[in-house]
Amino acid sequence: MTAPVDPADPAESAVPARRVPEAVHRRRWAILGVLMLSLLIVVLDNSILNVAIKTIATPAPTGLGATQSELEWAINSYTLVFAGLLFSAGILGDRLGRKKVLLGGLLVFGLGSALAAFSGSPVQLIAFRAVMGLGAAFVMPATLAVLMNVFERDEQPKAIGIWAGGVGLAIAIGPITGGVLLEHFWWGSVFLINVPIVLLALALMVWLVPDSRDPNPGRIDPVGVVLSVVGLVLLVYGIIKGGQLADFTDPVVLVSVGAGLAVLAAFVVHEKRSDHPSMDVAYFRNKVFSAAIGAIALVFFALMGVTFFAVFYTQSVRGYSALQTGLLMLPLALAQLVFAPRARLVVDRFGNKATTTAGMLTLAATLAAFATLEADTPIWVLEVIFFLMGAGMAHIMTPTSVVIMQALPREKAGSASALSNTFRQVGGALGIAVLGSVLSAAYRSGIEDHLPPAARHTAGESIEATLGFAAKLGPKGDALIGPANDAFLHAMHVTAVCGAAVAVVGALVVYLFLPGRGPAAADKQSELVSAADA
Numbered sequence: 001m002t003a004p005v006d007p008a009d010p011a012e013s014a015v016p017a018r019r020v021p022e023a024v025h026r027r028r029w030a031i032l033g034v035l036m037l038s039l040l041i042v043v044l045d046n047s048i049l050n051v052a053i054k055t056i057a058t059p060a061p062t063g064l065g066a067t068q069s070e071l072e073w074a075i076n077s078y079t080l081v082f083a084g085l086l087f088s089a090g091i092l093g094d095r096l097g098r099k100k101v102l103l104g105g106l107l108v109f110g111l112g113s114a115l116a117a118f119s120g121s122p123v124q125l126i127a128f129r130a131v132m133g134l135g136a137a138f139v140m141p142a143t144l145a146v147l148m149n150v151f152e153r154d155e156q157p158k159a160i161g162i163w164a165g166g167v168g169l170a171i172a173i174g175p176i177t178g179g180v181l182l183e184h185f186w187w188g189s190v191f192l193i194n195v196p197i198v199l200l201a202l203a204l205m206v207w208l209v210p211d212s213r214d215p216n217p218g219r220i221d222p223v224g225v226v227l228s229v230v231g232l233v234l235l236v237y238g239i240i241k242g243g244q245l246a247d248f249t250d251p252v253v254l255v256s257v258g259a260g261l262a263v264l265a266a267f268v269v270h271e272k273r274s275d276h277p278s279m280d281v282a283y284f285r286n287k288v289f290s291a292a293i294g295a296i297a298l299v300f301f302a303l304m305g306v307t308f309f310a311v312f313y314t315q316s317v318r319g320y321s322a323l324q325t326g327l328l329m330l331p332l333a334l335a336q337l338v339f340a341p342r343a344r345l346v347v348d349r350f351g352n353k354a355t356t357t358a359g360m361l362t363l364a365a366t367l368a369a370f371a372t373l374e375a376d377t378p379i380w381v382l383e384v385i386f387f388l389m390g391a392g393m394a395h396i397m398t399p400t401s402v403v404i405m406q407a408l409p410r411e412k413a414g415s416a417s418a419l420s421n422t423f424r425q426v427g428g429a430l431g432i433a434v435l436g437s438v439l440s441a442a443y444r445s446g447i448e449d450h451l452p453p454a455a456r457h458t459a460g461e462s463i464e465a466t467l468g469f470a471a472k473l474g475p476k477g478d479a480l481i482g483p484a485n486d487a488f489l490h491a492m493h494v495t496a497v498c499g500a501a502v503a504v505v506g507a508l509v510v511y512l513f514l515p516g517r518g519p520a521a522a523d524k525q526s527e528l529v530s531a532a533d534a
Contacts, residue, residue, distance in 0.1 A: 027208060028150045032159055034204045035143040038102060039163065041109065041197045042136045043170035048178035048190045049075060051322045051329075053308075054315045055187045056125070057464045063187055067461055070122040072240050072436050075308075077126045079428055080232050081133030082140070088225050089138040090145070090419075098142040098149075099211035103202060105138025110198035117188035132191075146209060161341040161398045176330065179323025221276055227267035232426065235260030239433040242441070283419070291513035292400040295356060296420060297427030298506035299396050302367055302499045304428035305435030306389075309492050310370075314382075316463045317375055317485050331383050335390025336397075343398035351516040352399045357507050362392030364503035370496035375485055396510075403514070431499075439495045446487030450480060463488040 056074070059065040066074065093101040112131030119125035143163070151159045181189040238256030242248035271277040284290045307329070314325045346355045366389040373382065404420045444460045451459050451466070459469035466484040470477030 028155075028159075031150050031208055031210070032147060032162060034201065034208050035147055036163060037197070037201045037204065038106060038139050039143050040170045040173070041106075041194050041201065042139050044174045044177070044197075045078075045113070045132065045136075045191070045194060048174040048181075048193070051175045051178040051311060051325050052182060052187055052190045053311055054464060055182055055322060056122075057462070059468065064119070064122050064125060066122040066125070067458075067465065069240050069440075069461070070126065072308075072432055073126050074122065074129055075304075075432050076236055076240070078129040078133040078136070079426075079432075080229065080236060081130045082137045085134065085137035085225065085229070088220055089142070091220060093138070093142045093145055097211040098146050099205065099209050101138045102142040102146070102205060102209070105135045105142065106198050106202055106205070107135070108132075109135030109139060110195050111135070113191045113194035113198070117190075117192040119188070150210065157344040157347075157398075157402045158341070160401050161344050163401075170333075173333075175326030175333075176323070177326070179321065179326035182322040221271075221274055224267060224271055224274065224277060227263055227270060231260050231263035231267055233260070234263060236430065236433045239430070239437050242437050248437075248441075287513040288403065288515060291509050292403040293419065293423045295360065295396055295400045295506055295510050295514075296404075297423040297430075298360070298502055298509075299363065299393055300424050300427040301431035301434075302363055302503055303389075303393065303431065305431035305495070305499055306367065306370065308432050308436055309439050309495055312463055312488065313373065313492055316467065317488055318379075328379070328382065329386060331387035332390040335387045336394045339391050339394035340398050343395045344402070346395060347399045347402075352403065353511060353514045353516040355395050356399050356514055357511040359392045359395035360503055360507035360510055362388055363396070364500045364507060366392065367496050367500035367503055371493040371500075373492070374489060399514075400510075435495050435499055438498050439491045442491035442494045443487050446490050447484060450483040450487075 053066075053071050053074075056063045056066050057071060089101065089105070109132055112128050112133075112135055116125055116128035116132060119128055147159055147163060177193065178190045181193060234256050238253050238258075238260060241256060242250065242253040247253070268281060271281050284293075310329070311325060314320045314328055315322065320328065343355065366385050369381075369385045401420060440461060443463065444456075447466055448456045448460045451469070455469055459465050463484050466480060466487075470480040470484070473480075
């Protein structure tokens with residue numbers, strides 16, 4: 001492996017202009033804009049879907065009549081394919097050229113979006129979302145890898161901060177765009193909107209973005225890819241099934257989760273023995289690197305889990321429309337957009353440890369605050385919670401992304417980006433699966449006594465299922481609305497506390513292992529780089 005640049009070495013920092021061609025350096029900010037547009041559609045898709053899930057759960061012709069487990073799979077089929085293929089996508093980008101991989105990924109993503117828009121059943125939607133995940137797997141790591149190759153090392157933290165702010169922009173635009181589309185068009189429009197954005201991104205990318213590759217790329221690891229995808233699918237399926245049944249001791253659940261863990265363990269063993277691994281597990285020997293990766297995974301675990309139940313709270317319990325729900329989520333996204341590019345300044349003053357720990361504790365506090373929300377809580381309280389949550393996330397994502405990306409040499413940027421984004425997506429998938437299952441199990445236990453025995457299985461799966469059953473009963477069903485809201489609020493409180501506990505664990509991890517500030521931090525960063533190069 002090529003020796004990485006040591007930022008503490010004056011000889012290295014004295015000649016930054018030699019690393020990026022002058023023609024590329026001059027248009028680096030325009031290139032960053034194109035990369036953020038590509039990133040926008042990948043993140044936009046999930047944030048749009050968050051406000052559309054209630055509509056998709058509505059029976060035809062308004063929606064597809066998807067159950068809660070089908071909704072979880074509509075989200076997770078995307079994230080699992082995305083996460084499972086990111087390593088190979090990063091290596092392909094390093095080998096074939098990041099620009100080529102970006103263009104191909106965008107084309108597949110656009111095709112999957114068009115197919116998803118015209119899905120005729122939840123099963124079709126789940127399948128086409130997987131196609132979208134395939135395309136996104138080649139887009140996300142390539143954007144960050146190109147960024148690392150068009151910016152000098154001293155500008156990389158600023159560029160990564162702006163890149164991370166683009167996530168906030170997408171989260172801001174997504175729910176509002178989704179709400180507007182659902183007000184005027186059918187549910188499939190939330191996917192069809194991706195197509196014109198893809199076409200614009202393709203045109204700009206051909207024009208502006210330079211190609212780059214690793215001069216010594218690794219080989220593809222097909223066994224590792226298969227093991228990682230199979231292991232993740234089995235694990236998440238078992239978790240979702242446990243929530244659906246409200247019984248995590250069911251044999252199907254135990255077998256699925258156990259098999260998933262066993263396959264993932266085999267994946268780790270295979271990667272350690274392979275001479276061309278998809279995931280170089282040697283990087284995780286360094287505690288700083290592992291803590292940064294873990295922090296990213298935990299942030300998305302909490303974010304995806306919270307947005308999943310927050311949509312049902314605002315729409316099903318509070319009665320807001322999809323557009324109003326999108327507007328209610330705006331403070332979370334705006335806080336990320338404002339603070340993510342500036343988080344590097346906080347790191348410069350207080351160090352990675354203090355900044356990231358404070359961000360994780362803020363995230364934990366906002367998650368715990370969801371346990372205080374009731375059906376009549378003033379809505380400004382929710383807005384404050386969302387804003388503080390976005391601010392906390394911004395002060396986690398930027399510093400940890402910089403630590404991860406600068407841990408590997410520039411030519412391995414695709415692998416570093418893939419590693420970061422894989423754990424981001426796995427964290428999000430597990431957040432939806434675990435917290436969604438906790439929500440489902442707690443809701444079922446709270447509502448089933450109010451339902452006829454014959455209807456408990458289907459009508460007790462989610463608040464939308466209960467309200468749909470109540471609507472079929474006519475005036476008699478009105479008696480179920482109050483108990484359904486109460487059961488959902490209790491389930492949301494339980495889920496929020498679980499999410500907060502996860503965030504507290506994350507705060508402890510980053511406090512113990514991330515570097516602080518000053519010479520000691522520089523020494524730890526040097527150790528990190530050396531370990532990654534070993």
